[in-house]
Amino acid sequence: MAQDQEIDGRISFKYDSDWNTLTELDRFRKELCDDILEPYILNQRWYGGKASALKYIEIIDCFPIEDDHDLFYGIVLEVNFKEAFVHNYFLPIAFVTDQSLIGDKFIAHLNLNGTSGFLVDALLLESFRKQIFEKILEGEKYRYKEVAYRRGRSNTAQSYKSSKLMGVEQSNTSIVYNDSYILKIFRRVYVDENPDYEISKYLTMKGIFKNTPKYLGSITLKFSNKNVITLGLMQELVPNQGDAWEYFVHNLKLTFEELSRQKPKLETLRPTRYLQQIAITDIPPALLAWCPVAFFEDVSQLALRTAQMHIALGQERVNTAFTPQAFSSDYSVWLKNRLIYQFENRINLVENNLHKLEGLQLDLANELLSKKKIIRKQLLDFDEALLKSERLRIHGDYHLGQVLVKDRDFYIIDFEGEPESTIRDRKVKQPPIKDIAGIFRSFNYAIYATIFNNFEQYSYALEELFEVAEVLYSHIVGVFLKTYINEVQTANLNIGYIKEIEFLLQYCLLEKAVYELGYELNARPRWAIIPLKGISNILNQQHYE
Structure with a gap:
């Protein structure tokens, strides 16, 4: 050396x-x-x-x-x-x-x-950031040999003024230009078009979903005659007050503080029937006394934007990368192989980490291990012959952190897909209900994270707060489903009838909770209690009846 x-x-x-x-x-x-x-x-x-x-x-x-x-x-x-x-x-x-x-x-x-x-x-150097911005504005495809800089039709930028790296370093690196545009440089790359680039471009070019940042340009590398690597994606910068996770967690904290002040009798609070749809006007006054109606209005608005996203992704009839597809035996084999492999991995992780768990976390882990045959059977019970709905390109990693909040409206970002999945798997068309399961699990996380981070401040025992959590969660689910299903069915998006919707939702909720368990046990074991509790609640759904 x-x-x-x-x-x-x-x-x-x-x-x-x-x-x-x-x-x-x-x-x-x-x-x-x-x-x-x-x-x-x-x-x-x-x-x-x-x-x-x-x-x-x-x-x-x-x-x-x-x-x-x-x-x-x-x-x-x-x-x-x-x-x-x-x-x-x-x-x-x-x-x-x-x-x-x-x-x-x-x-x-x-x-x-x-x-x-x-x-x-x-990327630390302004001279570099300026150069790639100007090349995107030039948009000359072939001047730079194997690297193509493309300018989107919606890009109205005239010249470079300023640039800065976004403060939070994530799995990719983002640059803000002229306080109006954002260029995401993909750090982990794939020998294929990045789904975030594909979907952002599709939604912008078709002009059919307004609540996502517009596609403004890209940087791609021609890796071989048939393959390209997406290196960068430029989009409009949506002014916002933060993401929906921060927004809802803040409001949940206020909600639990109000509950603690009022100290209602918990027997007056009842969860809904499992996966029951609810209009905001049908939420019980006893719940609205400490959780304001504005909270559920926000849930409904997020459901509306989610529905509009899926309607936009489901209306293509020409571009085969986006045309809806029926369920098939090939899809079922792919799904079951993937999920059983993932589930066995999670069971191994739990068994190897049992010695680190205690109290409720240990009880829930042991419950999971005792019911592993039931879970395996549920995952293998997927039968495409019973499903009449269609599969679409979906968000694929949909949670509250992937949504920006602006004036009580919501903008959906980051269509890159599940980090654990291969690039091919991220492009498989899936039931849009999978995104709904993702956002429901995220709401469930937000509620339980609020409890675990603050329960010593509240006037209830932990078990009582869990009861409140299930009441609140079931009403969030009900309001979201009512708005979402009404919107997509009005637009004739084929998501199936109610029994099919409920089957897919139950299936995808279990899939999501199992997926989360692996992340938590590897990254932050203290939080593993949340997916463990989620799996327990999903398996014991009669709690809601």
Whole structure:
């Protein structure tokens, strides 16, 4: 390994090359993968392989991003894991000599032909952000060889004014331009069009769903004759007051505080019949006394926007990527194989983590293990011959964090799909009810998170708060279903009759709760009680009768 010294305790890599030719050096490419990037990416928020053992990194593509002033490189990395699977990541890189531009946020020290400087993530540099924005505005498809910068028809931007990275680093990196546009740079990439790009473009070009950011442009890499990688998606920036998770959790906290002040007798509060549809005007006064009607109006408005999203996604008759499809035996085989594999994985996780659990969490985990045959049977009971509704392209990872709030209205974002799924699986057409199950599980999370984070402040025992939670949750579900079903059926979207809707919803709720259990046990075991409680409630639905 070539190195001349340590600077600030970090190795400085020395090459007899300048920046223009550095990426052509075999030694640099090898050391970049083996010695420089491996420790770097392990600490990045966007790196999704933290739970696996990294084996080695390879560069599978490297291309220049340049104008008359600056040269950057885009590199696509293949990260190989010891468990015999791979991830691909996109990282634009730059070489800077002025540390004041990047502070301590650099990848490595480099010495190039005697010039000392820093290898950095190019997104930190305004010059890079400006260059890619201007290339999207130019929209010339072929000028940059294998990289295509495209400008959407709705893009009214005239010129570059300003840019900044969004404060919260997520699984992707977002840049705000001119305080009006947002460019999402995909960090984990796939040799296929990203679903977020596909669906955003479709909804904008068809002009059929207004409550999602408009598609304004993209950056794609032609990886082979038949395959492209989506590197970036530009959309309008929707002014907002935060996401729906923050919004509803805030209102739930106020609701439970009001409940605690009023101290109603809990026997006066009853949950609805399981999955019963309810008009807001039919919500009992005893519930509205401490949970304001505005809360349920918000739930209904979110249901309306969700319905409109599905109506838009379900009306295509030409583009086969979006045309609705009937259920089929192929779909059932795909679904059952996927879910049984996922379920067995979760059972193993629970068994391996039992020693870490206690109290109610341990009781619920043991209940899950005692009923694993029942759950397995429910997952295998999916029978496409009984289903008359249609499958659509759906959101696929729909929860309250994927919704922005603006003046008590809702804007749906991030159509990338479930992080755990392959890119092909994310594009499989599914019952729109799966999105509904996702948002219901999210509401369930919001209620129980509010209880677990604040229960010491409330005037009830934990078991009593759980009873209140089920009353509140069942009415949220009822109001949402009433609005949603009325809207989609008025638009003739085929989601089936009520028995089919209830079967699919029950099935998808169980699927979602099982999926969540794996995430919680791996990422934050203390929260595993929420999906465990959800699975228990779904299996014991007679509680609602």
